[in-house]
Amino acid sequence: MPVGNVMVGQSGGPTSVINSSLVGVFKTAKDMGCAKVYGMRNGIEGLLSERYVDLSDYIRNDLDIELLKRTPSSFLGTCRYKLPEATDKPEVYDRLFDILKKLEIKHFFYIGGNDSMDTIKKLSNHAKDIGSDITFMGVPKTIDNDLAVTDHTPGFGSAAKYIASAMKEIIRDANTYGTDLITIVEVMGRNAGWLTGAAALSRTEDCAGPDLIYLPECPFEYDKFVSKIQEIKKYKNTITIAVSEGLKTPDGKYVCEANKAAVFEDSFGHKMLGGTALYLADAIAAETGIKSRGIVFSTLQRCASHIVSRRDITEAFTAGADAVQAALNGETGKMIIFERISNEPYQILTSSYDVNLIANIEKVVPQEWITDDNTYVSKEFEQYVRPLIIGELSPFMVDGLPRHLFIDK
């Protein structure tokens, strides 16, 4: 297999560790003798406009490598571009393969989630169709943890660690007045409740954790929600509840839609959500007369690199590194996956897997990991997530603030 040049891109919503995967691709490709490692700006969409950089211009030494691991959001920029089918728009594919040919690219890596794996699937299939020897490999990334086949996904562990840490702090704050208070915390995850469930990790020796957890996997019944709160209220005056942004009523409507005149859609047709916690906080206050507050973790849960999981950082790097090794062994149309060997001690194996069987599939929380009344996650859920938040990677602090690596144009 010729070593050749490398093209790497980042796609979809950023995470706190997506740049660790980028470093994994860059460093491994360089170590294995690849001449040039190009980074596409804003994913495949930028590449189609020939926007790319030579990563060696920005990652100049080992300090830069460590700094980039500590930099949140997508260093190269990202996109939400849906690659059309080759049969519909052959000119897009012609243009893309022309650019790759011009740059003498032999290996193409795309770090992303479901939608990004759709891109890898289409490009690798097209390469076969036209007899191109360029390899196309996917590097898993998503805070949502909803990629199929792999045990878990880089980005999830750090988001879970942020959510559990912030929940501990919020619960401590909520208890300080000793007066009645209902706190509803909104967590990301459109259809998969992995992140919302991670709020349960805040239940530790020094914290009771949230009282209720509502995942998007289960229909949200408002009346039962009110009854549950009134039940807990009998023995506890502060109640903390984690809710998914994607909660739906039994008739399939988003809870937050009751609160918003318009719900926007992105280019994949995903509804842009938000407002579930504030809506429920207002509703429950009106219903019960108890003071309430809604807290939305919002963007911070995917970019709080100041409190990442070291294990997540390491695994994100490994996913990038392994993708390069697989590609240089001639593999294509695959994504790196993790297989869990054991929880205690935590052990995983990595391998590569056919991206056709991963793309566009969403892995949700299995029903057996949700309690019967749909208001919490099970012990097994906790045992699955807890190893993923272990370990810290201190930010590089300059003048009291975390330092990041950036592209100055």
Place this chain on the structure above:
Amino acid sequence: MPVGNVMVGQSGGPTSVINSSLVGVFKTAKDMGCAKVYGMRNGIEGLLSERYVDLSDYIRNDLDIELLKRTPSSFLGTCRYKLPEATDKPEVYDRLFDILKKLEIKHFFYIGGNDSMDTIKKLSNHAKDIGSDITFMGVPKTIDNDLAVTDHTPGFGSAAKYIASAMKEIIRDANTYGTDLITIVEVMGRNAGWLTGAAALSRTEDCAGPDLIYLPECPFEYDKFVSKIQEIKKYKNTITIAVSEGLKTPDGKYVCEANKAAVFEDSFGHKMLGGTALYLADAIAAETGIKSRGIVFSTLQRCASHIVSRRDITEAFTAGADAVQAALNGETGKMIIFERISNEPYQILTSSYDVNLIANIEKVVPQEWITDDNTYVSKEFEQYVRPLIIGELSPFMVDGLPRHLFIDK
């Protein structure tokens, strides 16, 4: 002066370092020979119901001391109880002084902000009136930094550090798509814009910082706000704006009131605010057609002990420690204040100051530290705040999460 027993309480909104002041009081009182250090549960309100603990039961060794410094929110619980005038309700004072007498208290410390200093003022004045020799000292605390006379207030530096760090992460996230986006971030501070202004600290070598900052000190004119955004939009596609929760229109109405049917008031008559960022984000999206998002830092800015300022922790401890020393020297009716000697190198002196000249006064950002068009803070503002966010104190991490000290009842 007899050493005697000590009573200490925490009042008002919690901060990330209020427990460091508690440790400062506890450790110094113990070191100076005070027999018992009692902590009132939920401030003066709890004490009136004889709810207190012997702090030695909970702070048992040096590890507990370090753990308590790293614990957010008020360890003892807090309250927003407004002490009536002694002439109106003498029975409240009689009851309080009876309890103090029963416990052989010689020194009373209250860690809090404006309203808490009002309590110290009333109690110390009453002690004089009745010839009690109990000393009453205030230990400054507020993320809002709005206490008069003192250069700054413990709690502010850590909140400022959180805000500036989170702003850096949010701005990096906002830039990743390369598409048009207006992000409006809401910061606490009802009447004083110190915390909102601290968003400017995110402007560093690796971050452009927010584009606009709106403080509650200046009337908020919506039309000018729109014009400013349209001006910036000509050369920049992502715009980030920090706004105070307390922004008011020129006719004196809260901006968020336009969005809320009801605005609640707490027992001091302060309006409970919230909704400014979401309201403005919706309004600007409707006005300009540009995608927008509102982010509310909410509770986390006052309880994110996982990213405190070490200088703030140290100064909070010092404020508690110095209050004890002053009290044991016979001082009463005073609050510990900081005087800044120089910015570079950063040097402060601490002393004590008549609480009658501090209580119930709000210190706002001076007009000369706000730019002429009311859309940013000056260089002098930044030079004032930056030293306060310096240094880190790593949380004690257990199984991937910050550990806290707590009272188990």
